[in-house]
Amino acid sequence: MIVDHMYVLAVHDLDRSAAFYRDALGFAVHDMGDPGWRMFEREGCRIMAGVCPEAMPPADTGFHSYFGYLVVDDADAWHARALAAGAEITKALADEPWDMREFGLRTVDGHRLMVGHALPGA
Numbered sequence: 001m002i003v004d005h006m007y008v009l010a011v012h013d014l015d016r017s018a019a020f021y022r023d024a025l026g027f028a029v030h031d032m033g034d035p036g037w038r039m040f041e042r043e044g045c046r047i048m049a050g051v052c053p054e055a056m057p058p059a060d061t062g063f064h065s066y067f068g069y070l071v072v073d074d075a076d077a078w079h080a081r082a083l084a085a086g087a088e089i090t091k092a093l094a095d096e097p098w099d100m101r102e103f104g105l106r107t108v109d110g111h112r113l114m115v116g117h118a119l120p121g122a
Helices: 015-024 075-084
Strands: 005-010 028-031 037-042 045-051 066-071 089-095 102-106 114-119
Touching: 005 015, 005 066, 015 028, 015 037, 015 045, 015 075, 075 089, 075 102, 075 114
Parallel strands: 005 045, 066 114
Antiparallel strands: 028 037, 037 045, 089 102, 102 114
């Protein structure tokens, strides 16, 4: 049985990443007791970010460098917030044949993330 889940990401600039998750996606940022780590948290979704200046840039892992898909209540609102914060949108907001309204974005560290909600009747 899986009792919880979270993501763990290597980032090059912890302060820049924290600002992105706070401003573009509405996550709270928490210290973890170690200056090299922060926890980004929103509504049960937790992302641990650790500073790794020598880590390979996520873009170098290829086209399918997604680390997650956030299923949300209103993809349009999330999209608007991300745009207002200057986030790089990698996939336009659209209704998809798999019954999701979704968009993709790239974090300031280069990690790709999908955000979407189920279409009515799905």
